[in-house]
Amino acid sequence: MKGLDLEKIISEGFISYSNNLAIIPPVGELLFKDPPGDVHIKYGYIINDKYYVIKIASGFPNNNKIGIPNSDGMMLLFNQDTGKPAAILLDEGYLTDVRTAVAGMICAKQFSNKINMIGIIGTGIQARLQLQYLKNITKCREVLVWGRSLNHSKDYKREMEQIGFDVSISSTVNKLCSSCNLIILATSSTEPILFKEDLKSGVHLTALGADTPKKRELGPGVFSMADIIIADSISQCEIRGDISYAIKSGEIDEKRVVELGNVLENSVLGRRTKEQITIAGLTGVAVQDLKIASAIFESYLEKNNEF
Amino acid sequence: MKGLDLEKIISEGFISYSNNLAIIPPVGELLFKDPPGDVHIKYGYIINDKYYVIKIASGFPNNNKIGIPNSDGMMLLFNQDTGKPAAILLDEGYLTDVRTAVAGMICAKQFSNKINMIGIIGTGIQARLQLQYLKNITKCREVLVWGRSLNHSKDYKREMEQIGFDVSISSTVNKLCSSCNLIILATSSTEPILFKEDLKSGVHLTALGADTPKKRELGPGVFSMADIIIADSISQCEIRGDISYAIKSGEIDEKRVVELGNVLENSVLGRRTKEQITIAGLTGVAVQDLKIASAIFESYLEKNNEF
Numbered sequence: 001m002k003g004l005d006l007e008k009i010i011s012e013g014f015i016s017y018s019n020n021l022a023i024i025p026p027v028g029e030l031l032f033k034d035p036p037g038d039v040h041i042k043y044g045y046i047i048n049d050k051y052y053v054i055k056i057a058s059g060f061p062n063n064n065k066i067g068i069p070n071s072d073g074m075m076l077l078f079n080q081d082t083g084k085p086a087a088i089l090l091d092e093g094y095l096t097d098v099r100t101a102v103a104g105m106i107c108a109k110q111f112s113n114k115i116n117m118i119g120i121i122g123t124g125i126q127a128r129l130q131l132q133y134l135k136n137i138t139k140c141r142e143v144l145v146w147g148r149s150l151n152h153s154k155d156y157k158r159e160m161e162q163i164g165f166d167v168s169i170s171s172t173v174n175k176l177c178s179s180c181n182l183i184i185l186a187t188s189s190t191e192p193i194l195f196k197e198d199l200k201s202g203v204h205l206t207a208l209g210a211d212t213p214k215k216r217e218l219g220p221g222v223f224s225m226a227d228i229i230i231a232d233s234i235s236q237c238e239i240r241g242d243i244s245y246a247i248k249s250g251e252i253d254e255k256r257v258v259e260l261g262n263v264l265e266n267s268v269l270g271r272r273t274k275e276q277i278t279i280a281g282l283t284g285v286a287v288q289d290l291k292i293a294s295a296i297f298e299s300y301l302e303k304n305n306e307f
Numbered sequence: 308m309k310g311l312d313l314e315k316i317i318s319e320g321f322i323s324y325s326n327n328l329a330i331i332p333p334v335g336e337l338l339f340k341d342p343p344g345d346v347h348i349k350y351g352y353i354i355n356d357k358y359y360v361i362k363i364a365s366g367f368p369n370n371n372k373i374g375i376p377n378s379d380g381m382m383l384l385f386n387q388d389t390g391k392p393a394a395i396l397l398d399e400g401y402l403t404d405v406r407t408a409v410a411g412m413i414c415a416k417q418f419s420n421k422i423n424m425i426g427i428i429g430t431g432i433q434a435r436l437q438l439q440y441l442k443n444i445t446k447c448r449e450v451l452v453w454g455r456s457l458n459h460s461k462d463y464k465r466e467m468e469q470i471g472f473d474v475s476i477s478s479t480v481n482k483l484c485s486s487c488n489l490i491i492l493a494t495s496s497t498e499p500i501l502f503k504e505d506l507k508s509g510v511h512l513t514a515l516g517a518d519t520p521k522k523r524e525l526g527p528g529v530f531s532m533a534d535i536i537i538a539d540s541i542s543q544c545e546i547r548g549d550i551s552y553a554i555k556s557g558e559i560d561e562k563r564v565v566e567l568g569n570v571l572e573n574s575v576l577g578r579r580t581k582e583q584i585t586i587a588g589l590t591g592v593a594v595q596d597l598k599i600a601s602a603i604f605e606s607y608l609e610k611n612n613e614f
Contacts, residue, residue, distance in 0.1 A: 028335045030350060030359060037390050041348060041361065043337060052337060054348065054363060056383070058390030072390050076363070083344050083365030083379050088395065 004295050007109075007136070010102045011264050013046075013291035014232065018261025022046045022287045027236065029212075035062045038212065042286035051077040051086055051297075055289040057096055059188075069093075071125075075293040087297045095296065099288040101129035103232060103260075104184055104206050105137055110263060111230065111271050111278040112182045112204040115140040119180030121173060121194065121217070122187040122209060123147035123156040130184050131160050143167040144176045148187075174198050185209050185217040192219035199225050201275045208282040210241040218242040218279075223252045227276035228269075232260050233285045243281040311602050314416075314443070317409045318571050320353075320598035321539065325568025329353045329594045334543065336519075342369045345519065349593035358384040358393055358604075362596040364403055366495075376400075378432075382600040394604045402603065406595040408436035410539060410567075411491055411513050412444055417570060418537065418578050418585040419489045419511040422447040426487030428480060428501065428524070429494040429516060430454035430463040437491050438467055450474040451483045455494075481505050492516050492524040499526035506532050508582045515589040517548040525549040525586075530559045534583035535576075539567050540592045550588040 016022050028041035037060035045052035057073035064070055073093035077086040089095065108115070115138045120127050123145065131143065143165045147153040150169070157167040170176035177183060177198040185194060187209040194205070196219060207217045223229055223246035231237035234257050238244055246252045260280070263269040271278050323329050335348030344367035352359035364380035371377055380400035384393040396402065415422070422445045427434050430452065438450065450472045454460040457476070464474040477483035484490060484505035492501060494516040501512070503526060512533075514524045530536055530553035538544035541564050545551055553559045567587070570576045578585050 023337065025335060025337065028332060028348060028350060030330065030332065030352065032352075032359075032387060034355075035388055037387075039359070039385070039390060041335060041350065043335060043348065045337065045339075048341075052339075052346070056361060056385075058385065060388070060390045063389050066389075068389060068391070072392070074392065078346070078363075078365065080339060080344075081342055081367070082370050082373075082375060083346060083367045084375070085379070085381065085397070090392070 004299060006098070006102045006292070006295075007106060009291050009295050010099055010288055011106055013287040014106070014261035015265050016046045016261070017233065017285060017287040018259040018265070024233070024286045026239070032060075035060060037061070042284070042289055044286040045080060045290060046287065049290075049294070050080060051290065051294050052080055053077055053286060053290040053293050055096065055286060055293070057093060075289055077293050077297055087293070089293055089296065095292050096284070096289065097125055097129055099292045100126060100208060100282070100284060101133040103282050103288060104130045104208055105133040106264070107206045107230065107260070107280040107282070108134055108182055108184075108204065109137040110267070111228070111280060113202050113271070113274050115182045117142045117144060117180045119143075119170075119176045119183035120145045121147075121176065121183065121185045123149070123152040124186065126186040126208070127156065127184075128159065130186055131165055132163060135164070141165045144170045144180055146170045146173050146176045177203070187217060188215060189217050190214050191216065193217050194222065195219035196221040196225050199277055201277065203277055204271070205279045206282065207242045207279065210281075211283045213240055213244065216242055216245055220249065221251065222246075223279060225277055226279040228271060228278040229257045230260055230263060230278065230280040231257050232282045234259050236283045236285060237281050241281050241283040311606060313405070313409045313599070313602075314413060316598050316602045317406055317595055318413055320594040321413070321568035321592075322572050323353045323568070324540065324592060324594040325566045325572070331540070331593045333546070339367075342367060344368070349591070349596055351593040352387060352597060353594065356597075356601070357387060358597065358601050359387055360384055360593060360597040360600050362403065362593060362600070364400060382596055384600050384604055394600070396600055396603065402599050403591070403596065404432055404436055406599045407433060407515060407589070407591055408440040410589050410591075410595060411437045411515055412440040413571070414513045414537065414567070414587040414589070415441055415489055415491075415511065416444040417574070418535070418587060420509050420578070420581050422489045424449045424451060424487045426450075426477075426483045426490035427452045428454075428483070428490065428492045430456065430459040431493065433493040433515070434463065434491070435466065437493055438472055439470060442471070448472045451477045451487055453477045453480050453483045484510070494524060495522060496524050497521050498523065500524050501529065502526035503528035503532050506584055508584065510584055511578070512586040513589065514549045514586065517588075518590045520547055520551065523549055523552055527556065528558065529553075530586060532584055533586040535578060535585040536564045537567050537570060537585065537587040538564050539589045541566050543590045543592060544588050548588050548590040
């Protein structure tokens with residue numbers, strides 16, 4: 001990833017997407033019951049770009065029991081001119097993790113006040129990557145973490161301290177929220193974890209764990225407290241993730257949701273006062289997969305003179 | 308493919324599908340305008356089977372102009388238990404061609420009267436494979452072919468005579484229909500080629516070229532002449548291919564369509580008299596891709612003792 005300006009690359013993807021220059025069909029989905037698992041197929045292209053992408057990602061929560069990672073994935077690039085395969089990136093989900101971390105970083109940069117303490121909810125891979133990428137956009141190294149497992153929280157604290165953060169474990173989400181003005185939710189929860197009582201003035205929340213219709217991190221009424229609501233993809237967030245719950249329940253009108261790519265082009269759509277509460281809901285868009293896979297592959301070709 | 312009983316393998320797939328043992332979401336689709344192209348993603352699994360399949364197929368009709376095949380494709384198999392990739396078959400569309408040919412063969416065997424002359428409409432790869440596979444189920448070697456290009460028809464005649472058929476070129480579809488009691492349509496036409504006036508008593512038609520909402524081979528009223536209408540997938544044929552036109556126009560009631568897997572299990576649903584006209588519309592179902600890819604991969608593992 002060295003030498004790639006991922007913030008720029010992924011931001012350009014969001015901007016193309018919000019300008020309707022990307023063709024991104026609804027996410028394909030396969031669900032399994034025994035053992036439980038879900039597979040997502042995200043695919044699409046930017047008009048007149050070089051490649052189209054088909055990204056396959058799976059989550060099988062019982063894998064850990066047999067000693068292998070729960071998530072897996074690959075990204076396939078094809079030439080837009082001919083349909084011929086260009087590259088199969090067997091990244092096992094790593095590039096999805098990275099493009100998600102970059103989207104979190106972009107939201108933090110765009111919507112946060114000056115960050116005084118970072119709140120991280122969740123202790124998994126994405127919770128780690130979020131901090132790692134936040135280093136690029138803030139000097140704040142103070143972190144409060146909350147996770148359901150104290151042991152996982154301790155592991156998280158130890159590892160993140162190794163990369164330069166000062167991490168404390170919060171006993172409740174509410175306490176975490178009372179101290180942090182940037183809060184990132186990166187869990188695979190299907191029940192709300194953060195409630196409207198937890199919100200305080202000036203906070204920015206990025207909820208990126210809920211990427212399916214069943215997953216959910218934010219409680220009823222949270223979005224009604226927000227001054228600005230941001231989605232990576234409005235059409236996708238109507239169906240998946242936290243924003244979909246708020247729209248379906250009538251808590252917010254869909255028209256209140258602005259799209260990330262539009263804000264990146266026109267920052268007046270973003271935070272205007274220090275007091276505002278801003279909430280971003282990210283479900284992950286194929287345009288991110290397209291941009292990161294294309295960048296990696298082009299960089300590979302360049303290094304190997306395979307143009 | 309040697310040693311694999313593809314008729315049995317693909318038939319089992321259709322039967323599982325029609326017994327609702329297969330989870331097959333709607334086909335994913337990407338369309339390109341300049342240059343024109345379409346990409347289909349067919350995916351799914353049979354419950355409690357070993358793998359799930361994701362099949363990617365593309366057609367870029369201008370590829371021939373730069374000397375490469377118009378169609379391409381690959382099949383990916385993943386383990387149902389873990390989501391881990393099992394195999395990536397870079398078959399360039401070959402296995403899709405074969406499973407389609409096998410489906411045509413299955414329909415001919417199930418629905419035709421004793422075949423006295425085979426009519427082939429189309430002169431491409433699929434028109435070739437259909438004859439090749441029909442050898443397995445009929446002794447008839449008399450063929451009439453019709454194609455839009457006389458040169459292509461001549462090429463077809465020459466090649467098919469090399470594998471033991473006696474091929475004549477028909478000057479019109481109508482003449483072809485007056486002599487043949489098994490007719491296979493294997494074109495990429497978007498306009499009807501065969502009309503209701505062309506039909507005669509006792510014929511079986513398999514239309515397999517039209518696999519998208521825009522493609523079409525059979526004219527208005529053709530299905531209303533049929534005694535039995537067969538689809539490989541009723542839900543898919545409501546959206547794609549010739550049957551979809553007949554349903555949308557109100558020419559036939561959807562309830563008249565029987566599913567191939569149901570007939571294969573219960574042949575009373577098939578032809579009952581020599582006079583009946585039977586028409587099968589095939590759009591290609593992911594269960595065929597799953598079955599052929601699984602069989603090829605398992606056979607590979609067996610040969611290489613990689614169990």
